[in-house]
Amino acid sequence: MEQGLTIIIYALLFIFGASIGSFINCLVWRQNNNMKVVNARSQCVHCGRQLSWWENVPIFSFLFLRGRCRTCKKKIPAYYFVNEFFCGFLFVCVYWTILIHFQDSWWRFARDIVLLSFLVVIFFGDMLYRVIWPIVIWPATIIGFLFNWLFLGVPISSMLIGVAIGGGFFLVQYAVSRGRWIGGGDVRMGVMMGVWLGFPAIVAAIFMAYFLGGFAAILLLISKKKKWSASAQIAFGPFLALATIWALYHGEKSINWIISLFG
Numbered sequence: 264m265e266q267g268l269t270i271i272i273y274a275l276l277f278i279f280g281a282s283i284g285s286f287i288n289c290l291v292w293r294q295n296n297n298m299k300v301v302n303a304r305s306q307c308v309h310c311g312r313q314l315s316w317w318e319n320v321p322i323f324s325f326l327f328l329r330g331r332c333r334t335c336k337k338k339i340p341a342y343y344f345v346n347e348f349f350c351g352f353l354f355v356c357v358y359w360t361i362l363i364h365f366q367d368s369w370w371r372f373a374r375d376i377v378l379l380s381f382l383v384v385i386f387f388g389d390m391l392y393r394v395i396w397p398i399v400i401w402p403a404t405i406i407g408f409l410f411n412w413l414f415l416g417v418p419i420s421s422m423l424i425g426v427a428i429g430g431g432f433f434l435v436q437y438a439v440s441r442g443r444w445i446g447g448g449d450v451r452m453g454v455m456m457g458v459w460l461g462f463p464a465i466v467a468a469i470f471m472a473y474f475l476g477g478f479a480a481i482l483l484l485i486s487k488k489k490k491w492s493a494s495a496q497i498a499f500g501p502f503l504a505l506a507t508i509w510a511l512y513h514g515e516k517s518i519n520w521i522i523s524l525f526g
C-alpha cells in the first residue's frame with residue numbers, strides 16, 4: 264500500500280478511536296448519574312454548564328483548555344484525556360494486529376473494536392464506580408455472540424462451554440461466599456467472557472485475571488495502601504477486562520502451549 268494512504272488510514276482510525284473514547288467517558292459518567300445517555304448536550308461534570316462544540320473535541324479540547332472548565336475553573340478529570348488517547352491508540356493497534364499481522368478478516372476487526380470498546384466501558388465503570396452494569400453486559404454478550412456465530416464461524420458448542428466455565432466459575436464463588444468475595448457483576452461478566460472467548464480461551468482469561476489481580480494486590484500491600492482485610496475489596500472487573508483483551512489474542516495459543524508441555 265502507498266505510504267501516504269497508510270498514514271491517512273492510521274490517522275483516521277486514531278481520530279475515530281479517540282471519538283469513541285470521548286463518547287465512552289460521557290456514557291460512563293451519565294450512566295452513573297442516571298442521566299439520559301443519548302440526545303443530551305455535553306456538560307461540565309462540575310458546574311453543569313453546556314459545552315460548545317469546540318470544548319468537546321477529543322484530546323485537543325483538554326489540551327487547549329489546559330484541563331480546566333472555562334467557567335468554574337475546576338479540573339476536568341485527567342482520565343478523560345487518557346482514555347481518549349488510549350482508545351485512539353487501541354483502534355490503531357487492533358487494525359495492525361488483525362489486518363496486517365494476522366491477515367485476518369474485516370469482520371474480526373469490526374468485532375474487536377466493538378468488543379474492546381465495551382471492555383473500556385466496563386473497566387472504567389467498575390474502577391470508578393464499582394459497578395458492572397447489566398445494561399452494558401447483556402447487549403455486549405449478544406453482539407459478541409452474533410459476530411462469533413454469523414461472521415467468524417465460532418462453533419456454538421465452544422461458546423456454550425465458555426459460558427458454563429466462565430459463568431459457573433464465578434457463580435460457585437458467589438454462592439459459596441454469599442456475594443462477599445465477588446459480586447453479581449463478576450458472574451455476569453464471566454458469562455459474557457465465555458461467549459466472547461469460547462473454550463479454551465476462557466480458561467486462559469480466568470487465569471490471567473487472577474494473576475493480574477493478585478499482582479496488583481501484592482503491589483498495594485507492599486505500598487501499604489491496603490491492609491489484608493481490605494485487599495479483598497479491590498474491584499475485579501478491570502482485571503477481567505484486561506485479561507479478556509489479552510485472551511482474545513493469546514488465549515487459545517497459551518492453552519495449547521501449556522498442553523504441549525504435558526504432551
Ligand SMILES: [Zn+2]
Nearest residue numbers: 307310332335
Ligand atoms: Zn464547569
